[in-house]
Amino acid sequence: MQFTLEFVLFVIFGLGAIATAVLMITRKNPIMSAIFLVVNFFTVAVIYLLLKAQFIAIIQVLVYMGAIMVLFLFVIMLLNLQDEKKLSEQFTYKKITAVLLSILLAMLLGTTFWFGFSGKYLRLADTAEKLGTAESLGKLLFTVYSFPVIAAGMLLLAGIVGAVVLAKKKFD
């Protein structure tokens, strides 16, 4: 293993990603959890950058850190924090879900380690840098994959309608 700049940065930000993820789920205060999730997204963005996916890295910051987490913060602030205790009351479905998700996580980790250490997927594709730019994405998205783009548009529309319907009761 060579100590290249990429490797050093990967170790730093990989460990950072794990640390912030653990901190996120162990914090009692939901706002602190949200802040750690934001930091976690940043470390993941740097890891995308190390994989030469420049566009995805900046979109990670723009969308996840700059938009989705703002909504999370709003929701946390919107909920009355005094209701915290009520939320964490015993709930049997929760335990079943937790077990199922743990099995899923174990399987994911297993496959990652299996393929990771077999050395099969350790190398980046030679075209990775070119593929990671917005230009190559745009060329593909709006010509070859135009149907999925329009489908994504429909999905976003469904999201708008869903949000309005859910919140509508509050307006009246």
Add this chain to the structure above:
Amino acid sequence: MPEWLIDILITLTKIVIVEGVILTAVAYSVYAERRVSAFTQNRIGPNRVGPAGLLQPLVDVVKLLMKEDIVPAKANRLVHALAPGISILVALSTFAVIPFGDKILLAGREIKLQIADVNIGILYILALVSLGVYGVTLSGWSSNSKYSLLGGLRSSAQMISYELSMGLAVLGVILINGSFELDTIVQNQFGWKWNIILQPIGFLTFLVSAFAETNRTPFDLPEAEQELVGGYHTEYSSMKFAMFFLAEYANVIVASSVITTLYLGGWQFPYLQTFGLPDMLVSILQVLAFCGKVFLMVLFFIWVRWTIPRFRYDQLMNLGWKAMLPLALANLVLTAIILTLFKT
């Protein structure tokens, strides 16, 4: 010395110079604001400390440093300290991708007058702008004060609303240039081809959004003094308050630089190359042209603040969602159609 070390040293020099200039400019735009407001209101303004009051900003900084740092008993201490940090971090980092001059030759080495020339230039700026929301939201929440919370909420809702029209306005510029790189965008604006001429509607929407993003009048609802005391920074004192203050003016300067770069030709000085001046002089004049344009934009920000009254919150939201957003969309569609028609 190895090559990479020289590169890093050059970069560090650029960072120190640029940040030093920004921080000085921030101090003096506060001074300019006070003098211009005084002039507008037929007062004198600060004129006692140093010649014409020019040392006033330095004294203010020292005063703020020596003040007691009060954290309200009911506040969340950690988040309370974090919020101004986020604001200043974002404000000082945004300038990294803005080119303030053409390449220069120095000791046989070609040096770009830009800290970082990255493939995703504009998106980096937009991403940092979108992170600026955290500073106000978290400060509003952590202070545990009603004024702060209201100010923070209003401000975040306002900032995210205008971020959309900002992004859409930028799309028009990207369409014309086919690049995110700010250096390319400036290079393309030679002669009369400034983007303000090619993208007048885009310029207008971007300008209005920039005012809203920097929370400047007429969009200064988050700190509407008459109803919210100080808005999101009601419970801040000493250097933490100063950080919000600093971030506001740094944002004004950075917003002016971004507007200059995207729409006013950046460092381009129209038809300068035709005069046959020595290269070094041309480079210096270009940097001066950039600084001059930014200075005029900052003055414009200040001028507007002391001329126009504040919007009501419903007016502000309506303007954002029902005027700016459709306008920016229309500009985008129109630009794309015209580009297609002129394509041979």
Add this chain to the structure above:
Amino acid sequence: MLESYIPIMLVLSFALIFAVVMINLSSLLGPSKPDKEKLSTYESGMEPIGTARERFSVKYYMVAVSFILFDLEVVFLYPWAISFINFPKAEMVYSLIVALIFIFILFVGLIYEYKKGVLKWD
């Protein structure tokens, strides 16, 4: 490619150090004489009533949701905008039509929000 991002990391570290130093400076330099009144929450000189941890209007939440959805629209359009001018004529027209349909779908969503009064503040 990574080399071009090193200056950005340096700028971010510079700004981070600056922020941390400045935030902590005044608690070192300034006086510290806290008392109960000084540390109470400001409420126009009155005793604070209740807390600020109250629920607020669902409209802020709706603005945030609408923002995410339209922000995603803008994000989809970035790759289109950057490759648009370099397309050959035929592909240019095709991608323009795709983009127009995409924008139209979301414009319908915007009209829907206007009609439902989601973005109406009074």
